[in-house]
Structures are given as structure tokens and as C-alpha cells.
Amino acid sequence: xxxxxxxxxxxxxxxxPTASRAxxxxxxxxxxxxxxxxxxxxxxxxxxxxxxxxxxDIVTAAAAELRDRERRIVxxxxxxxxVRSAEVEPPPTGPTWTGGERALGWRSx
Amino acid sequence: MTASLVVWLCVALCVGIGVSxxxxxxxxxxxxxxxxxxxxxEQQFASAVMMLATCGLxxxxxxxxxxxxxxxxxxxxxxxxxxxxxxxxxRGIFIPLGLARAxxxxxxxxxxxxxxxPVGGAVLAGVLAAMHRRKHxxxxxxxxxxxxxxxxxxxxxxxxxxxxxAESGDRETARIVLGSLDEIExxxxxxxxxxxxxxWLAADAARRGAWHELVERIVDDPFxxxxxxxxxxxxxxxVGEPIDRRSIAWAWLMAPRRATTISLLWKCLRHRLPHARVxxxxxxxxxxxxxxxxxxxxxxxxxxxxxxxxTTLPVALPLVERLAAGWDEAFxxxxxxxxxxxxxxxxxxxxxxxxxxxxxxxxxxxxxxxLLAQCGREAEHVRAETGVMRRxxxxxxxxxxxxxxxxxxxxxxxxxxxxxxxxAAWIEWVRVRRAYLLAAVPLAPSQRGLLYAVIERExxxxxxxxxxxxxxxxLAHAVCLFLLAEAERVRDGEAAAYYRxxxxxxx
Numbered sequence: 001x002x003x004x005x006x007x008x009x010x011x012x013x014x015x016x017p018t019a020s021r022a023x024x025x026x027x028x029x030x031x032x033x034x035x036x037x038x039x040x041x042x043x044x045x046x047x048x049x050x051x052x053x054x055x056x057d058i059v060t061a062a063a064a065e066l067r068d069r070e071r072r073i074v075x076x077x078x079x080x081x082x083v084r085s086a087e088v089e090p091p092p093t094g095p096t097w098t099g100g101e102r103a104l105g106w107r108s109x
Numbered sequence: 110m111t112a113s114l115v116v117w118l119c120v121a122l123c124v125g126i127g128v129s130x131x132x133x134x135x136x137x138x139x140x141x142x143x144x145x146x147x148x149x150x151e152q153q154f155a156s157a158v159m160m161l162a163t164c165g166l167x168x169x170x171x172x173x174x175x176x177x178x179x180x181x182x183x184x185x186x187x188x189x190x191x192x193x194x195x196x197x198x199x200r201g202i203f204i205p206l207g208l209a210r211a212x213x214x215x216x217x218x219x220x221x222x223x224x225x226x227p228v229g230g231a232v233l234a235g236v237l238a239a240m241h242r243r244k245h246x247x248x249x250x251x252x253x254x255x256x257x258x259x260x261x262x263x264x265x266x267x268x269x270x271x272x273x274x275a276e277s278g279d280r281e282t283a284r285i286v287l288g289s290l291d292e293i294e295x296x297x298x299x300x301x302x303x304x305x306x307x308x309w310l311a312a313d314a315a316r317r318g319a320w321h322e323l324v325e326r327i328v329d330d331p332f333x334x335x336x337x338x339x340x341x342x343x344x345x346x347x348v349g350e351p352i353d354r355r356s357i358a359w360a361w362l363m364a365p366r367r368a369t370t371i372s373l374l375w376k377c378l379r380h381r382l383p384h385a386r387v388x389x390x391x392x393x394x395x396x397x398x399x400x401x402x403x404x405x406x407x408x409x410x411x412x413x414x415x416x417x418x419x420t421t422l423p424v425a426l427p428l429v430e431r432l433a434a435g436w437d438e439a440f441x442x443x444x445x446x447x448x449x450x451x452x453x454x455x456x457x458x459x460x461x462x463x464x465x466x467x468x469x470x471x472x473x474x475x476x477x478x479x480l481l482a483q484c485g486r487e488a489e490h491v492r493a494e495t496g497v498m499r500r501x502x503x504x505x506x507x508x509x510x511x512x513x514x515x516x517x518x519x520x521x522x523x524x525x526x527x528x529x530x531x532x533a534a535w536i537e538w539v540r541v542r543r544a545y546l547l548a549a550v551p552l553a554p555s556q557r558g559l560l561y562a563v564i565e566r567e568x569x570x571x572x573x574x575x576x577x578x579x580x581x582x583x584l585a586h587a588v589c590l591f592l593l594a595e596a597e598r599v600r601d602g603e604a605a606a607y608y609r610x611x612x613x614x615x616x
Contacts, residue, residue, distance in 0.1 A: 001476045002416040048413045069456040073449060074469050081409040095347075095376045100312025101240075103369040104336055 005048040009062035009072075010079035012054065014045055017076040021067075028063035032056055046083040118165075122158045142263070142583065143296040146224040153220045156193045164189065194220050199234050209238040209249055213256055222301040229266025230299055232256045236269045236276070237305075245276055258530045263583050264290055264298025268306045270532050275309065282536060284313060289539040292587040304332070311337060315373070320347040335364040343377040354378055408432070408439040412473070415480060424483040426490060430498070432480070436473050437496040440466065470497060477501035478508065481551045488551035506556045509548030510563055516541050517567035524574055531581045538571060542591060558599035565604060568592055572611070586612065 010017055013027045034042035035056050045054045066072045138144060168182040191198040195218045203212035216223065216231035223230025235253050239246065250273055257266050267290060275283035287306040290298065307330055314323035327333060327341035339360040346352040361367060361374045411432045418424060439445055449469075450462025458465075478501045481488045491498065520537045523529040529537070545564050549557045568588055576585035593608035 001420075001479055004472070004476070005413055005416055048409075049417050070453075070458045070460050070465060070468075073452045073456065073458070073465050074472070076452065077405065077445070077449070077469055078409070080406060081413055095380065096318040097315040097373045097376060099369050099372055100315045100340065101309065103340070103366050103373075104308045104312060104334075105366060 002049055004078055005081060006052050007058060007062075008047075008078045009065045009075050011047050011083060012045060012058050012062040013066075017079045024066050025063060028059055031059045035059065046085045048081040048083055050084060050087040118161075122161070141296070142225065142294075146296065149219060149224040149227065150221075153193065153224075160189050160193050161186070191215075192218070196221055196223075196234075199238075204234065204238045205241055207238050207242040209235040209242075209253065212238040213253070222299050223265055225295075225297050225299045226263030226265040226302070228260040229257070229262045229264065229269055230302070233265045233269040233272070233302060233305070236272045240272065240276065245278075247277070250277060254532070257532050261579075261581055261583065262532060264293045265302035266532065267293060267535065268302040270536070271306065272309065274536075275313075280313065284310070285539050285543055286536055289535070289542070292539075292542075292591060294583060294586060297583040300332075304334075308334075308337065311340060315340060315344070320344045324348055335360070336366070336370065339364040339370060340373065343373055346377055347380055403444065404435070404439040404442045405445050408435040408473075411435045412476070416476075420483065423485050423487070424480050426484050426487045429477060429480045429484060429488075430491070433477055433496065433498040433501070436470075436477075437498075440470060440497065470500060471504070473497055474500040474504045478505035481505055482547060484551070485547070486550055491551050502551055502553070502556070505548070506552055506560070509544075509552075510560060513541065513545060513548065513560065513563050516544060517564055520571065521567050524571065531575060531579050531584060534571060534575065535584055538568070538588060541568070554599065558601065561595050561599045561601065565592060565596075565601075569607075 005011065010019075013024060013031065015024055015027050019027070031042060031054070035054070043054050044051050066075065164182055164185040167185060168179075171181050195215045199212050199216050202208075203215065213231045213235035216234040217227070219227050223233075232253055235256070239249055239253065242249075253269070254273055257269060262270075267286060271283045271286035274280075274286060287310055290303060290306045307326060311323050311326050314320070314326065323344040324341065327337055327344065330337060330341075333341065339357070342352055342357050342360050346357060357374065357377055361370060364370060412435075415424070415428060415432055446462065446466055449465050453460065453462040453465055460468075474497055477497060481491065481501060482505065484491075491502075516537075520534070520541065523537070524534065541564060545560065549560055552560065569592065572585045572588040572592070575581040575588065589608045589611040593605060593612055596602075596605035596608055
């Protein structure tokens with residue numbers, strides 16, 4: 001479910017939903033070159049759920065996905081959600097305790 | 110004087126056995142598990158009396174020869190007691206030393222506490238010994254697993270099966286197998302096995318930080334130990350109940366093995382409930398509920414909020430309903446439909462704008478279906494019967510039907526190829542049952558009936574196979590009980606009559 005936002009092709013390519021096909025292909029090529037060259041910042045991108053790691057595989061998959069015009073239109077809707085650069089904090093949970101089995105006397109390790 | 114006392118004591122015990130009320134065969138099937146367990150208990154009691162009497166008589170003979178009686182009497186009792194009550198040796202020596210094979214073999218002599226399931230109990234004793242070893246031994250685990258297949262298994266055997274899965278690292282299987290003990294009739298489930306399963310599940314919940322689950326489990330425990338009482342108090346404090354620190358500290362002092370529980374005591378005393386997060390104006394403006402923007406942006410914001418939740422945590426139903434309402438509003442918005450239509454015309458796609466909106470709706474429904482599954486039993490109260498929530502229920506139903514049909518056909522294939530033993534069949538059955546119950550929660554009664562029909566045929570065959578071919582009457586009885594309850598719930602009269610007959614026949 002989170003992948004709808006974190007792996008949305010427009011989000012991965014950091015491109016506007018109104019971008020043309022040539023612009024999207026150009027963006028993908030630039031990102032692949034930057035990743036191959038190891039440019040700082042190319043391996044991270046902001047999503048609506050906070051920053052995520054980028055690699056050549058998801059860039060290639062995003063570019064391929066947007067070549068299908070019908071799928072592109074659906075992705076345009078998802079891409080309307082604004083991205084955020086700060087990490088989304090999960091809800092706080094209680095501490096864990098791993099010593100239960102030993103404490104109950106049925107385990108010694 | 111002392112000799113006469115011993116003789117009179119033995120006579121009194123024999124009289125006690127004679128006058129003690131035995132259960133009538135009118136109420137108890139002589140071939141049933143309860144009668145068998147009672148017979149085993151009586152045999153052990155008779156053996157104990159015979160042992161005492163023999164030791165007493167032998168001591169009297171020694172009195173006549175040497176004039177001493179008590180030390181030979183005590184020595185003989187100490188030597189012969191393990192024969193009558195092997196659990197003393199198994200619990201006191203073999204389990205702490207990790208002597209699993211010896212624990213199994215000695216436990217097979219019978220006796221307390223495994224009257225209701227002697228074979229499973231012996232294997233469980235072996236598994237407990239294996240858990241005291243320094244490292245997991247796969248060969249020993251295989252050996253123990255094979256011992257389970259030697260005879261019929263009951264509740265203790267199922268606990269052994271679950272603990273073996275946990276030992277091999279498959280905690281998810283262990284969780285569902287030990288949780289399935291509720292399905293087993295008490296007549297074939299030793300109380301100690303039930304208590305062990307509960308202990309493990311409580312320890313597992315604490316390990317995952319699932320304190321709510323732990324509180325529910327401890328509440329269900331009719332005979333909590335001092336340790337489980339302490340852990341239960343800690344869990345209640347963790348979930349926010351106003352439990353006094355002094356009562357927790359006192360429970361810790363009263364519990365055994367304090368060195369192993371002091372870490373929990375420390376965590377519990379330091380634990381504070383998280384304060385409600387204070388939102389600043391900037392964040393407040395971004396919240397979907399306070400923003401008067403387009404409906405699609407509201408729906409997307411709610412969707413992102415739900416997507417940010419960890420999939421391992423339960424989801425609150427109001428969140429799902431709010432999300433569904435948000436999407437309903439977005440899909441009803443002519444602006445969104447118009448924009449999608451104009452984009453479709455711009456690109457000259459084969460699919461119309463309406464079809465593309467329908468695809469989007471299906472994607473949303475799929476996510477809502479996943480969230481409904483994450484809601485657990487709370488999803489039973491889902492109210493929305495229209496719009497995207499209705500679509501989500503249909504998607505959920507389609508996927509659940511497909512998954513359960515696959516599971517059932519896999520079970521049928523393994524059963525047909527004889528590539529499965531009753532213990533493995535039980536694991537498959539509890540998986541199917543759990544998947545069915547989770548899938549059925551948000552469904553309408555008619556859909557639940559259709560889903561029941563998907564699993565009923567295969568589970569009926571499984572129960573017949575367990576009963577007729579493997580003589581596992583206890584396991585077959587549990588399957589029939591579940592199918593009966595579900596048949597009555599979905600109002601399948603024919604199936605209910607069939608299973609009612611099987612259940613009445615008994616174990």
C-alpha cells in the first residue's frame with residue numbers, strides 16, 4: 001500500500017505529472033547517469049511518506065511504467081500528493097522483553 | 110507399634126480406593142478419552158498403593174531380622190517412586206540437563222501429568238529438555254517429530270509440535286499451532302500442556318511488544334502462576350492501565366527467578382505513556398480534516414496516513430471508514446472525472462476516462478481490503494455498504510476465496526499423495542481456519558456462506574481422513590466442531606446436521 005506513494009513513477013523521477021514523454025525520458029537518463037557516477041543526492045528522493053533510497057532498477061521501471069499512457073494517467077492522480085523531505089515517524093509502541101521464556105522456567109538459553 | 114501403623118495405613122488406602130465413587134459408564138464412553146485417562150490415573154494410584162504396601166511389608170520383614178524399619182522403608186520408596194511417578198525424575202533431572210531422549214523414554218512409562226495424552230506428553234517432555242540445550246539440534250528435533258507420529262496425539266502433542274516449530278525459528282507457525290489449542294477438547298489436553306502453551310504465547314507477545322494481546326491472554330488464564338501474574342501486571346501498565354508501581358514491585362518479589370524478570374520490572378517502572386503529540390500551526394494546516402482543498406487531495410492525504418502505518422500493527426476501523434468516505438467524495442467529484450477524461454482524450458487512449466477512474470477505484474479498493482484484513486475482528490463492525498467500501502469487500506471476498514481455494518487444493522493434494530501425517534495436517538488445518546476466520550470477518554452473511562462452501566468440502570474430507578484412516582478422533586472432533594459452528598452461523602442446515610451427528614458421536 002505504501003508503494004503507491006513511495007514507488008510512484010513521477011515521485012521516483014521527481015518529475016511533474018504534466019511533464020512530456022521526452023522530458024520524462026530525459027529525466028530518467030540523467031538520473032541513471034548520476035547514479036552510475038555516484039553523484040551525491042542521486043540515491044535519495046522525497047516521497048509523501050518521507051525520503052526513500054533510489055537505485056537504477058526503480059528508475060528504469062518508473063520510466064517504463066510511464067510509457068504506458070493509460071497507466072500514466074492513473075499515476076498522475078497518485079502523484080498529486082505532495083512529497084515531504086522529513087521521515088514519517090511510526091506510532092510509538094511499548095518496549096519489548098525477550099526474557100519471557102527463561103523467566104517462565106522452560107528455557108535456559 | 111509403627112509396624113501396625115504402616116499396615117493400617119495401607120489397609121485404609123485400599124479401603125479408600127474401594128469406596129471412592131467411580132464415574133458411571135452411562136455418562137462416560139468406556140472407549141472414550143476421558144475413560145482412558147481415568148483408567149490411567151487409577152492404574153497409577155493403584156501402583157502407588159502397591160509400592161507403599163510392598164515397601165511396608167519388606168520393611169516389616171527387615172524389622173523381624175534386624176530390628177530397624179524406617180531407613181529401609183525410605184530408601185525403597187526413594188528408589189521405586191520414579192517407577193510409579195516418572196515425572197519427578199523427568200522434571201527434576203532430565204529436562205534441566207537437556208536429556209531429551211531420556212525424558213521421552215522415561216515419560217513413556219506414563220503417569221501424571223500426561224494421563225490425557227501420554228504419547229504427546231512424553232514428546233513434550235523431550236521438547237522441553239531440548240529447549241534447555243545450549244544450541245538447537247535439528248537431528249534431535251527430527252527425532253522428536255517422528256515420535257509424534259507413533260501414536261494418536263492430543264493437546265500435549267500439539268504443544269510439542271508448536272514448540273518444535275518455535276525452536277526451528279518458525280515462530281509464526283508456533284503461534285498459530287499453540288493458539289489452536291482452544292479447539293482441542295479438555296479430555297485429551299493435559300492442563301500442564303495448556304498452561305505451557307499459554308506461557309509461551311504470553312512470552313512471545315512480550316517479545317514482540319504486543320502488550321494488548323498479552324493482557325487478553327493473561328485475563329483468560331484461570332490459574333496464573335506467580336510469574337504470569339507479574340508479567341500480566343506489567344502488561345497492563347504498558348497499555349496504560351493505572352497499575353500502582355508498588356503492586357508491580359511486590360508481584361516481582363513474590364515471583365520466582367527474579368534475576369530473569371528484573372529487566373522487565375525496570376522497563377515497566379520506567380515506562381510512561383506517550384503524551385498526545387502537539388501539532389503546530391504548520392502541521393495543522395496540512396491535515397486533511399482541516400483543509401478545504403479538492404476532495405482528491407483529502408483522499409490522498411488520508412491514504413498516505415494509512416499507508417504510513419506499520420503493517421504489523423492493528424488498524425482502527427474508523428480510520429478505514431474515514432478513508433473510504435474520503436475516496437467516495439473524491440470519486441463523486443466531477444472535477445476529477447473531467448480531468449481524467451480530458452487527459453485520456455489528450456493522449457488518445459483506448460480506455461475511456463470512466464474506465465480509468467474505475468481502475469483507480471479498484472486500486473483503492475484493493476488497499477482498503479488490505480486495511481480491513483489488518484483491522485482483525487474489529488472489521489466485523491464495518492457499516493458502509495456502498496461506494497468504495499462495498500467494492501473493497503468484493504475485492505477482499507474475491508482474494509480470500511482464491512487464497513482459501515488454493516490452500517484447500519494443496520491440502521487435498523498432500524493428503525491424497527500420503528505426503529502428510531496427522532500433525533502436519535493439523536498445522537495446515539489451523540492455517541486454513543485462521544485464514545478463513547480473518548477473511549470472513551468483514552464479509553456480509555451471504556458472502557460468508559459462499560466462503561464457507563469453499564473450505565467445507567475439503568475440511569470434511571480431512572476430518573473423515575483423520576477419523577477413519579488415522580484414528581485421530583480428537584483432531585477430527587475439533588475440525589467437526591469448528592465446521593458445525595460455522596454451518597450454524599451461515600445457516601447451512603444440511604451441513605450442520607451432518608456435523609452435529611459427528612460431534613454427538615464424540616471423541
